[in-house]
Amino acid sequence: MGAAPRFETQRWNHNAKDGSEQYEMPEDTASAPVWRKEWTWSHDRDVKASGKTLETRWPAAAELRPAKALPKGEQERTSRDASYTVVLQGEGHPPVTYSPETLEELQRFAIGSTHTLQQENGEVSVVPPKQPPPAPAK
DSSP states (O other), X not given: OOOOOOOOOOEEEXXXXXXXXXXXXXXXXXXXXXXXXXXXXXXXXXXXXXXXXXXXXXXXXXXXXXXXXXXTTOOOOOOOOOOOOEEEOOTTSOOEEEOOSSHHHHTTXXXXXXXXXXXETTEEEEEOOOOOOOOOOO
């Protein structure tokens, strides 16, 4: 009777940079099959939604649907990323563009609201409003 097959350590690699994945056994294992299966995700398209109010939304399902049906066995992988821009205008001053980092921060900028800006080394920041003093205890 022959020796039992010897299997070496198997490896599963995921490359976060390009999204590829690999599964392999070392090629020096003569008595075991060696194979590799690889998937690579590539960028195909961007679907964007935009507006001029504080009401935000993601693109609707109909907007996300590919223009042509995907070939059998293919699928899309989605990711979502939001960015916000506010243009602040003061009397006698040029418009200033500010990019809030979160939806909560964006919602502080209702049309007609007043904000104090600070500019340092070309970077614009919004000075947070002062909190009112606590009410006196009764």
